[in-house]
Amino acid sequence: MDALDQTPLHAKHYADDAEFVCASILENVRLARSTYRLRFGAPGIARRVTPGQFVMVRLAGLDDPLLGRALALYDCDPAAGWVDVVYLAHGKFTTALATRQPGDRVEVWGPLGNGFKGDGERLDRLIAVAGGIGYTPFLAVAREALGAASYGESPARSPLSAEEVTFCYGVRTADLLAGEADFGAAGVDLRVASDDGSVGHQGLVTEVLRQALEETASGSRRVLVCGPEPMMQAAAEICAAAGVRCDASLETPMACGLGVCFSCVARVKQPDGGWDYKRTCVEGPVFDASQIAW
Template sequence: MSGPAVMPHADAVQTAATVGLQERIARDTYALVLEQPDVADRIEPGQFLMLRLPGRDDPLLGRPFALYDVGSDRTSFSIGYLVVGKMTRLMTGLRAGDEVEVWGPLGNGFPRPPAPDAGPVLMVAGGIGQTPFLAAGREILGAVAYGERGRFAAPAHPPELLYGARSKEYVAETEQFESRGIPVSVATDDGSAGHHGFVTELLERRLTAEPRPSRVYTCGPEPMMKAVAKLCAAAGVPCWASLESPMACGFGACFSCVVKVRDADSTDGWDYRRSCLEGPVFPAEVLTFD
């Protein structure tokens, strides 16, 4: 591809990106650094991009990947991914200097951070769902300015990551959070690291502890997010969910990523929204999780 082409989705550009670094960060889990200043300068926490391997028609369509973080000079950005199918298996073969096609930033990200004197933001992740939270946490801390949102004032309480995984070998890069001042609590299904049980059990305890959280962000398997939303609703704590909906186009034309939401203005009390346009971050209270 030649120069970046500005697309009709907000500030998205469709262009080529160069692989700067690829590293394995946990079992079947990788972090990929891509050098592309036009995307890196625009993208905000919670947004995503579509990535495609050039010269291939299998898979033909791109795949969505959430922002992990942006480089300090805002000329590169990183994504994290779990190997689950043909596209991600092919991606493990990428090396520094290779080119990929990217389109982004896409979608709506997390809301602006709360007031500095508000309670801490809890970020609840399951599996690869920790991916959006490094950038979100650093923005809340006032450490980095993303896109055009500017730098926010440092909070009285740092954000906290509650991270659930199948076992210790699937827990990725907690040191990246802790070294930046974001405390991490881990839960594993088999008890090989941290709490033996579900991450929602950690959340249930934390919602009743001091300092009282001001809001919750969650990303991961849908049953986990449904449980998180239910706990937050019972505790009266606002919650936002970052959905991992499968996508084909990324700009709302194909309707393959629709999610069911509550809609008081609809005759049936519900309607559909496109995750790639109205999401992927939604207030959990509007989601039906059907």
């Protein structure tokens, strides 16, 4: 093995192939309370991005806020050259982004991160679990797993594949539920939980996960999770007890998205029993949940 291949800071571990574009906004539409879908034109990114990857987005021509924000792929159309991301308007950047109109421009770099990967097996059931805005990576995952879409240019990719996809989606209340029509159109078995009982199961989304696992105890399964860290940890523990692999897409705040600033590190277990910091933006955002030192 080349000595450089063993160096964590070797250039191949950075986002060498990320594309930077000043993209035109095509759509910026409200999906639910404070939740918006942004569509922008970026043909190069649309051809290469895969489920679970993300892009960094910032407002063109402005330096306040200066830093971009990491937004996961929601969907894309490689032929038409557009990419969709979904965001929650709650801070300075996202509140300003919600006011932008078609024809305005955003600066985008990507695709970034490792994304979700399969291992050649066709699962009986793929179960995705999300809390709040953590639902955004799972539409593309589901569409590809069910054979309704394909993503990325690389013929060497091994995407997730499943006979059925169940999506356990937790929200605080009904008016924060977004994207249900998109998941329905994709053929996903959508199961909703809400804190206040205004929609779906009243209680924790992990309770819905537990039920879904019990229904498929004899089949091949994998769980994907994204959302608040306590929820992801609870889901990982449920999966470990059931002997089911769980992959977690971390939402660690990022500053650069390129692996340079080390602001997005997560603690990942090592073979010697200890742990080390891994950068969510380049070694992640998807990690084997059993390897995360929660």
